[in-house]
Amino acid sequence: MSNARKIFVLYHRGLRTGGPEALHQLVSTLRELGQDAYLVPHYTTAATPRVAQYSIYDAPEADTIEDTAGNIVVVPETFIEDVFAYKHAKKMIWWLSIDNALTFMGERLWQRTTGGLPTKIRETWVPFLRMLKHGDTPFQMRQRRDIVHLVQSSYAWSFIASRLNTVPSLLSDFTPHDEFGPANEAKRNPRLVTYNPAKGAHIIDAVRKVCDPGIEWLPIQGMTRSEVVSTLQTCGVYLDLGHHPGKDRMPREAALSGALAVVARRGSGAYFADVPIPWEHKIMPDDNEVSATAAALPRLMDNLSEEIRKQDAYRSAIKAERERFRKEVTDIFIDNRLGKDAYDYM
Template sequence: MQRVYERIFVLYPRGQRTGGPEALHQLVDSLRRQGADASLVPLESTRHAPRVDAYEHYDAPEAAIVDRPESLVIAPESAVHRLSALNHAGTACWWLSIDYSVPFYSRQEYADRAFARRIGVAHRAWEPNRLASTYRHLLARTFRRRELRPMHHLAQSEYARSFLRIEADVDAALVSDYIPRAIIDAELSTATERRRAVAFNPKKASWVPDLLGPHLADVEWIPLTGMTPEGVAHALHSSAAYFDPGFHPGRDRMPREAALLGAVSVLARRGAGAFWADTPLPWQHKVAVTDVFAADAAAALETVLAAPAQAAAEQAQYRRWIDGDRERFDSEVAGVLLDGRWADDTPILPAR
């Protein structure tokens, strides 16, 4: 057991409404509900942005960092390079989307090139922001992986924990996240006709209809873009399936949200999607990355579309696992940040 810090500060991008910033709010909220002195700290580049109204229900006030040995400053992987400015406080990185991180971004882009070539999709067909990509590459050139050694590490997924052990020779403790239920429960309270439709995230893979469409007849493709969170929930609630080809840099939220809303999640077996501990889906709802990926993905989806109720029943265990997310998250937060159990020696489960 290692030292427990008196104050905990969590760096975050103020004004952004995505899974990562919400997880950072959840972390501070969990710490405060369990008696810790924890606060958010906006990144300098976002300090003038307004806070997200949808996160007001989290107990997550802001404060300025007190750079003293009794303090711990946690940064998401996208801001890990900011920790080098601290002189006295303890530091930790929370690896939420490890493949997007500064030290490993170039490696993942190379893997994406290989994936694109293998399945016959033009590389960068799904890359929405080349400026952000260029910025990450520039940061990666100046970042030294040995800078990771002196700090603590938290991993949002078993995939990230395994990745860090192999690629950086560092140990990380598992601290996941959870799916907020307000919007999902509100949508489930309404009656909705489920269509022969497949929802997908065009920010990750705009090419899905073009690649899979020729293999599937009479399928409605639902791009989850330009929608409010309520709109996304309704689209998933009315779709038979959600397809996500990855690359799953952590325990992605969308497959979990889809399953809770009754859309059967079908994923590529990549990243955290390949780890049973991160994505405990039935084997038949994960598609191996091979030279016949398109045909195999289409076959998996056709099986779901032909008998959606049966396929949804096959994911009952997955939905029960998602229901336990918040309780597990609070337990993980307490074990690591309140009890000081930074060395996580639980087995790293193999990909399935």
């Protein structure tokens, strides 16, 4: 693929989340490596202003994707139906998440919907019909051999390999860490737990009701970026009991800030390659999840400094992400070494 003329990366313009930032990182890294790469805003977001904070990346936009032989088109899983429109360029799907991927949305809604058969049908017929229309059901995707599958996490690697009967290639991302300078440990409150309400808030609410009343709670919402950084640098624990659809950013940012990251063993949180923290820092997502979390927090807080030191290797791995990402990009787009997983980079 080293002779690719241009590489186009479709993205959601104006959205500041981990996925769009990873797409910026890909284009910027490709250009560092001498490739002619561009972001292309999805037509539904073309009128939205670009995210100013992403100007740190060398990621210029092209107006359209040039569907010609020798070019490459990278499509995130959120716009998966667009990939089938390209007939000549090399097609790649980057699975930045699994739980949010349209291909598997219908069956996940089916599994999570409570009630009888009529309720399940009523809640899931729209995504199932959409997939049939666009040809991206899991069965149809298994038949396509003209698509290269890239995955952001080991969780996604395992899922795509088993569900689509293919060998995907790891293409992770990296966590910018310049803004996370040395934390002032004198200001850290070991009894403060912070969390993202978009990540398992209903479980955390249940934990709060039965937890030690001396524990303080602070949701990360409605904050500026500097306020988020300050909160992570002063809390004792960052708690994430969500689904971990990909290798999430905020647990990594919390660890870089010197806080203790505690996650549920869901999605990427279940994989040591994605979240390499000790067993005792992960909560088993079973019927005892709420009580187990409530019991774990005071125990971890009583020895917070020691528990945080147990995540030193995690912080070191996060700081090395950028160089590893560069190797992943080189393998896929320049040397055509496909099929690598996280353990090939350890």
